[in-house]
Amino acid sequence: MLQAHVLPAEPVGTIAPEKTREGIDVQINGEHFRHTGDPQMPLLWYLRDVLRLTGTKYGGEHGGNGADLVLVEDKAVSAISLAMHALAGKSVTTVEGLAASDGGLHPLQQAFIDEDAIGCGYCTPGWLIAGAALLRRKPKPGDDDIDQLPNLCRCGCQTRVRRAIKRAAAGKAGQP
């Protein structure tokens, strides 16, 4: 015979009813955030307008020139092309998160300084992210690997950027 399930009058122990929490949980540069706004909001606007992380640049409404690249997990992706709803539970690293927690520069950042690979600087964050993703999947990239990155530099720094990425790959960032 079926027995009626009798609910206790009070919550049991420390377990209390909890409403469904709305929002998109995402980790950015090691910190946890919940986005409760429009799920279609591009990640780029969330970074720049909500978190005020302005290192990632606008590179056009479809991206494509690398200025708006961020790392999602270990992959470089265009932040303007990625809606917040696609990031639930994901980990994002922006250029602000490349440096070590003690403030020490990422080897690529140091190598860009060493090789004077920065002109106006608009494209630089994107190059750093693309370079970091490249070095993770190919620790010793050749010129072709670097030339295939989607990034553009209107200041004409490509040759020095190439040298900087190869310097970082060789472990010579910060050396004469």
Ligand code: FES
């Ligand atoms: S340094 Fe100016 S666009 Fe690359």
